Structure formats: structure tokens, C-alpha cells
Amino acid sequence: MRAGVSVRRLAAITAVAVAGVAGVAGCSAADSRSEASVDCHSPGVTANQVNLGFVVSDSGIGADALASARFGVDARIGLANDEGGVHGRRVTYELADDGGSLSQGVSVTQALVQSKSVFGLITVTVALNDAMDQLDEQQVPVIGLAVESGWAEHPNMFSDSYGASPQTVSRYIQATGGTRVAIFTTGTGQATLDNADQYVNAMRSIGLTVAGSIPFNAATESAAWAAQQIAGMDADAILALSTPDDLAAIMQAVQAAHLNITASVALSGYDQRLLTAMGPRLAGVSFPVYFRPFEAGGPAMDRYRRAMNTFAPAAGQPEQQFAMFAYLYTDMFLRGLELAGPCPTREGFIDALRAVTRYDAGGLIAPVSFRDNIGKPTTCNAFVQINPAGTAFEVVRESLCADGSGT
Incomplete structure (x- = not known):
């Protein structure tokens, strides 16, 4: 992937059982001090605090889409x-x-790991x-948005979701009456084309016809x-691997042309x-959701909203x-810290979180196994789905799976 790549290609993008917990070396079992007073000398860990790094595209192409992440x-x-x-320590971040x-x-991750420790x-x-190999060599735990193929190659890197299943999205289009699908993409980058190919293959595998794949550039x-x-193309369904503003313009033109989609x-x-x-321009468009809507x-969801309103009112x-x-x-990272014990080490964190086989973020996502979901x-x-007035999202499927099952 090239420098400056946009979040436009995001597919976008939704309780713990532990086989074993490692990494408590560095603290004596005979140490009777409270957890909050234990200094275990791991990077970023003091007696009363554990400091994390948060890497985000806060500027550049696509930054606006990620603005809410902080x-x-x-x-x-x-x-x-x-x-x-966590274990009596206050959590902070850079x-x-x-x-x-x-x-x-590469530059900012190494600054966080080496300078900020x-x-x-x-x-x-x-x-x-480009930073993944070095972070793996340094045994730095990384949890986040897994939209780059390299995530699956590094055991120190965790995510609850590796993108939507093309099969599941195809099943949804089929279940809502689509038979001939036009695929729109923003740009012609190789990653975008590869992603589109996955959807083409998935659609064909369940009997849908792919009417065509159309790169769309609003400038031309x-x-x-x-x-x-x-x-x-005589298409009756649309799949957008594109930006929302591109799709909004296309859907408005579709409505003006009185096409039956x-x-x-x-x-x-x-x-x-x-x-x-x-x-209003996107009325009727559906979106796969990787967490509880x-x-x-x-x-x-009530707990999430209270936390947002209380600690992130901006x-x-x-x-x-x-x-x-x-x-x-962040919840996943906090779980890893809990499992790593009162004296967490990076290696102990990775081993403990990788052993979790049923994580659900307290009910925000379907249970996932970090042992088995890699890649x-x-x-x-x-x-x-956006309602006909374009004023609200409505839940149209609580769950749909790649095999066609669900509610």
C-alpha cells in the first residue's frame, strides 16, 4: 500500500475464556504491597500508571472519517x-x-515505543x-483496525474484525431481491481492485450475476x-466500495433516472x-455493521453512551x-492488561490475550476467538438501512451469516 493511502477503501469495517495466562515474571509472589504500589519495570508501566500509544491518521487524506476515533x-x-x-494503575496514552x-x-510508532516507551x-x-515487522520484533502489543493484509502475519497484532465477509454481504443483497449487481469503486488502486474481486467471486458463488465493476472518479x-x-447493465442492485459522497451523488442520479434498484x-x-x-440522498442504502447496532x-450500548457522554463530551x-x-x-487492550496480571509484560500480554477464545466486549460484539480469528x-x-426520509438508520437484520443463517 502506498504512502498517503485513504480510508476510502475501508470495508469498512464489528466475556472472556482463557486457556492460560503468562507473563507475571518480574514480581515476587511474596510481595505483599497493594497492586497500585507495585513497580514492575515493564515499558510504560510504573507503580501507579500504564502508558499506551494511540496511532491515528489525524491529518492527511481521509482524516475526517477517523476524527471520532479519539x-x-x-x-x-x-x-x-x-x-x-487496571490492577490499581491509572491508564494514560500518548x-x-x-x-x-x-x-x-514507521516514524511515529517507533517514537512512541522508543522515546515515549x-x-x-x-x-x-x-x-x-511498513511498521509491522519492527513492532513484531520488539514484541509490542498492537490492537486496532485490521484493514491491511500484514495483520494476519504478526502474532502481536490483534483485532476483533478483519473486514466484512464478501459472502455475507452477497447473501444480504440476494435476500433483499438483488440479482444483477453493479459494483462501484472509488479509485483503481490494486487493493481496491483486489477487494472488488473478492466480492465478484463471492456473488457468483451463490448465484448472483455481477453486471459489471465500475471505477468512479467524481473529478472526471x-x-x-x-x-x-x-x-x-440492467443492474437491479448496487455494491459501493466507494466514499459516501460518491455514492450519494450516484444514488441521487439513480433516483432521477427512475431506475429500479x-x-x-x-x-x-x-x-x-x-x-x-x-x-436523503442515501435513503434506502444498507450497511453491514460489525458491532451491535x-x-x-x-x-x-447504554454503558458505551454513558462513557462517551461523560468522558468524551466533545x-x-x-x-x-x-x-x-x-x-x-481500547476495551480489548484493557482486557489484555487485566489478563497479563499485576506485573504485565509485553510478551505476557500477547500470550494471555491470544488465549482468549470468547471475547464480546461486554455484549457490544458477537463472541470472537483471538486464538482462531487471525486474518x-x-x-x-x-x-x-437508512430510512426513506433519510433521517435515521433502521436495523433490518440483527444477524446474517455467510452460510445464509441468521435473524
Whole structure:
């Protein structure tokens, strides 16, 4: 992946059982001091504090889409500290902006690890690839947004989701009446084309017809042209591997042309801010969701909202996709710290979290095994749809899986 890569290709992007816990070396079993007073000399760990690094594309192409991520980190860490910290230690973090650049990603991660001596990293970026090998060699725990293929090659790197299952998305299109699918992509980068190919193969495997794959560039093609392509293909369904603003323009042109589109799915854009900016133009568009939908409510979602409102009030709106992603990654990191014991080491953290076979973030996601999910896409998703007025998301499928099962 090239430096400066955009989050536009994000597919986008949704209780613990432990086989064993390692890494308590460095503390004497005879040490009777309280956990809060134990200094174990691991990087980023003092007697009363554990310091993490948070890497995010806070500038550069696509930064606006990730802007809510810091709120999710603030909310979950604030909640943890309010409840006493982890093993009596207060959790803090250092933020680093990689600018969406692969080279800058290497620079900022090493600055956090070496100069700031953080214990591990939480990441919401698509520019981590060139830093992965070195972080693995240094045994630095990394938890975050796994949209780069290298994640699956490094045991120190964790995520609850490795993207939507093309099979599951295909099943949804089929279940909502789609038979001939037009795929729109923003750009023609190799990663985008490879992603589109996965969807083409998945659709064909369940009997859908792929009417065509259309790269769309708003600078050179009009939305009316895109609608003409759809009409010429006789497509009745749309899959958007594109930016929400590109899709909004295309859907508006589709409506103006009175095309009969039975199903339209976008892989990214599940965010209340989207409704304010372009909701009516995206009416009827569906989105796969990798966590419990905001609209589904429940105790876990209530806890998330309280944390956001209390510890990240600047967010204004808790129902933001990347705020939730960052909240989940932070929750995962806190779980690893708990399991690593009162004297956590990086190696002990990695071993302990990798042994977890049923993590659900307190009910925010379907249970996932960190032992078995490496590199595998999420096979079951919820689906939400923008209502006809373009003013709200509605849950249309609580769960749909790649094999067609679900509710």
C-alpha cells in the first residue's frame, strides 16, 4: 500500500475464556504491597500508571472519517480509570498522527515505543503496514483496525474484525431481491481492485450475476454517467466500495433516472453525521455493521453512551462508527492488561490475550476467538438501512451469516 493511502477503501469495517495466562515474571509472589504500589519495570508501566500509544491518521487524506476515533479511546479509558484503573494503575496514552503515510507510520510508532516507551499501541489507521515487522520484533502489543493484509502475519497484532465477509454481504443483497449487481469503486488502486474481486467471486458463488465493476472518479465522471452505466447493465442492485459522497451523488442520479434498484449496500458510512450531511440522498442504502447496532440499544450500548457522554463530551454525538471501533480496541487492550496480571509484560500480554477464545466486549460484539480469528473476515453481521426520509438508520437484520443463517 502506498504512502498517503485513504480510508476510502475501508470495508469498512464489528466475556472472556482463557486457556492460560503468562507473563507475571518480574514480581515476587511474596510481595505483599497493594497492586497500585507495585513497580514492575515493564515499558510504560510504573507503580501507579500504564502508558499506551494511540496511532491515528489525524491529518492527511481521509482524516475526517477517523476524527471520532479519539473520543472512543477517551471514553473507554475514562471509564476504566473511573472504576479504579487496571490492577490499581491509572491508564494514560500518548497520541501520534501518522498523516495517513506509511513512512510517517514507521516514524511515529517507533517514537512512541522508543522515546515515549509506551507499553503497547492502539491504532486507527490504514498506514501501519511498513511498521509491522519492527513492532513484531520488539514484541509490542498492537490492537486496532485490521484493514491491511500484514495483520494476519504478526502474532502481536490483534483485532476483533478483519473486514466484512464478501459472502455475507452477497447473501444480504440476494435476500433483499438483488440479482444483477453493479459494483462501484472509488479509485483503481490494486487493493481496491483486489477487494472488488473478492466480492465478484463471492456473488457468483451463490448465484448472483455481477453486471459489471465500475471505477468512479467524481473529478472526471458525472453521477448521471454512472446511472447510465447501471441502466445499460440492467443492474437491479448496487455494491459501493466507494466514499459516501460518491455514492450519494450516484444514488441521487439513480433516483432521477427512475431506475429500479432493489438493493444498495455500502461498506462504510454508518455514522449519524452521514445522515445530517447527505441522508436523503442515501435513503434506502444498507450497511453491514460489525458491532451491535446503535439502534439496537441494550445494557452494553447504554454503558458505551454513558462513557462517551461523560468522558468524551466533545464528541457531541456518541453514535459514530470510528468512535465505537476505537472504544472496542481500547476495551480489548484493557482486557489484555487485566489478563497479563499485576506485573504485565509485553510478551505476557500477547500470550494471555491470544488465549482468549470468547471475547464480546461486554455484549457490544458477537463472541470472537483471538486464538482462531487471525486474518479471517467476520462471517456474521447486522445490517442497518437508512430510512426513506433519510433521517435515521433502521436495523433490518440483527444477524446474517455467510452460510445464509441468521435473524
